[in-house]
Amino acid sequence: MSAPLEDFYAVIPAGGVGSRLWPLSRAETPKFLHDLTGSGVSLLRNTWDRLLPLAGKDRIAVVTGQAHEAKVEEDLPDILESNVFIEASQRESAAAIGLAAAILDRRHPGVIIGSFAADHHISRQRAFEFAVQQAVALARAGYISTIGIAPSEPSVGFGYIQKGDELDVDGAPMAAIVERFVEKPDLETARRYYADRNFLWNAGMFITRADVLLAELAANEPELHAGLVEIAAAWDTERRAEVTDRVWPGLKKIAIDYAVAEPAAAKGRLAVVPGHFDWDDVGDFASLAKLISGGRPDTMSVLGENEKVMVDASTGLVVSQTERIIAVVGVDDLIVVDTPDALLVTTSAHAQRVKSVVGTLQQNGRDDVL
Amino acid sequence: MSAPLEDFYAVIPAGGVGSRLWPLSRAETPKFLHDLTGSGVSLLRNTWDRLLPLAGKDRIAVVTGQAHEAKVEEDLPDILESNVFIEASQRESAAAIGLAAAILDRRHPGVIIGSFAADHHISRQRAFEFAVQQAVALARAGYISTIGIAPSEPSVGFGYIQKGDELDVDGAPMAAIVERFVEKPDLETARRYYADRNFLWNAGMFITRADVLLAELAANEPELHAGLVEIAAAWDTERRAEVTDRVWPGLKKIAIDYAVAEPAAAKGRLAVVPGHFDWDDVGDFASLAKLISGGRPDTMSVLGENEKVMVDASTGLVVSQTERIIAVVGVDDLIVVDTPDALLVTTSAHAQRVKSVVGTLQQNGRDDVL
Structure with missing residues (x-):
């Protein structure tokens, strides 16, 4: 493995609940705290381990909520306490990543940050590292860079990044300018994208100099930028709580894609590196089933107490978090998620609709099971 | 309602576990002790209530196992203690009904008995009573009689009775001789039977003078007959336990259909009355789903804690015996049975295969959940 990159900080926003993975993922123990792949550790810890060779243990930061601070520090015993950034409340990804950028830019002027979701699955470490190294080289050259995943199938589940002209930047042999972002396509369009090879999955990874990101944010969302800079100035002082309590609740809720990436792309300042590794956002149970089965279609995958699950000629996924016989x-393609206080039964084809169940439970005031 | 019939005793064999209804039905609380129809009482109690106008409360007997004696008496508070016949161990229907016949024939020589399963569903009480009244009239005339259900569809799930020549017996205007019994047919044959109208479902109801049944048993299964007569002679004496313990374990395990009904049919001594009422043996979850939905195909039926079950565009049956959200x-056509220690997920099309799950659990020594 390579030595950690100079001046590179990895930032892990660990915020989302993953409501399409209910009842496995809950507000109290969201998706990133679960071992969804049978690796023995949480997705968050997988993310940490993946970034460790690139950033080193003292240069990985996590942005998370108060409720998860203890569990994050339990999962990541080597993390520096000063690198755990607590969000007073959820304010979406522009605020979360912007806060990290503003704090780290004060601490380490000129630092390059890379933001990587806490709850995605990636395999092929070397290819991942190669992509990040190129993205960091692009960041050094002043670009905001992203890693686009080379599609392994014509997926309709992800947004796409269209590659434009190739770039000639040292240390980034595969880089190109981002032509545009496109939303999740229909199947026909997805097939066209897949054949084209200039369309990459948008995995939400952004690598940039912190000050470049902040400048882009200042241009597009000046109030959000000003708030974040004010909080960052107070962060490493005794005024942190006072300023945060006052400013944070008023910050705009907006995704980093809209506040930074898409405007930067429109100005030709966004670069992309194709990532030739396996990536999955484990967005729903269909995706999880596929991941656990390794893509073998004729198996019933089991996550949990294996020996209590009896399967007779079925395919799909059983998640068992109880002692019960299942x-x-x-x-076919069945998904059963058995937890102590809630049971979900659906199929791969309907996995996306699980979110609506969570919505109904919210409307019914059933926060006890959310 | 009519007055109770003279010299008529109803006998309810309450023995089978109903393993195709696992994990709802268990060895400890078999099918007949469950309220499967949402009526508020058990199938056994439904059976009692249905027979009450025909036999009166002092002339209904139940044959059951030691393990279920207490629950049977709890469900049927009006039953005479002397009318609860405890089987020392399961010996199938010929022994169970034969024991009742032998005991009741000693107590009431010339008595007519009718045997009705404890765990079937019947609606349309008047039509049921009309059929039993005719069957009793046939029994008075010396026939062994059965009630065959006029099919409501070309079912492959039941055995059939083929009607022969019509009989001219007072009080039994619709009676006919049984031509033959036929096993569960394939769909094509079932369709032919359904169109023919001379084929009725075999619901396992037998009505006969007890001494006629015993004579038929003596002719076909002399050892079984001798054993039952010996036990019956001791039954209402202090020697009951001693004789039962000695004789019962050696009795042949055979169904009443083979030991009595089919041989009687072959000799032209079996009569049939068509029953024009709804009947279901509630043999598996597909059958239960149909029963609860009232045959409406586009509904998800729920048995149990209704308000905890959330359904989004699914059809089938959910049985809930826990406090969990489901x-x-x-x-489509999903069957979910949620109990505290076991969960079953299948579809109507595979409901018959549930029995194999129980078989596997038996092989694995999991008697704790059987």
């Missing part, structure tokens, strides 16, 4: 007889 | 999203 018998599944003859259902 | 969310079902987009699965």
